[in-house]
């Protein structure tokens with residue numbers, strides 16, 4: 001359990017790094033930069049919260065069937081390779097938005113699974129809070145895309 005939670009915390013950290021990289025490197029309006037920076041600091045906070053619970057839970061067996069360590073490890077490799085990929089090619093705003101949206105959707109699924117599957121009530125509640133936060137991120141990205149497209153300036157494929 002502890003290893004699984006630590007892997008989850010690491011995933012959050014890498015995703016935070018991806019958003020910080022977008023905020024720093026992608027040519028985009030200030031508003032989107034601020035959204036990415038806020039998302040990055042939220043993901044960092046999630047990572048800290050999850051690490052805290054990983055320590056508290058120590059070796060407690062919290063039944064988890066749907067999300068195995070193997071899946072968590074695979075997801076960690078995926079986000080790491082996304083981070084490596086965006087660093088080697090110039091990434092445009094539309095592509096960065098698409099990546100952000102996909103990451104948030106995936107995170108939502110993972111955290112929802114954890115919130116439902118974890119038997120420990122406090123840990124489960126923490127994941128529910130994270131789920132709420134990821135929903136806000138997704139809504140923020142979607143609202144940015146909508147308002148930018150409505151303003152007629154750009155069209156982002158998603």
Ligand SMILES: [Fe+2]
Nearest residue numbers: 039104134137
């Ligand atoms: Fe998020």
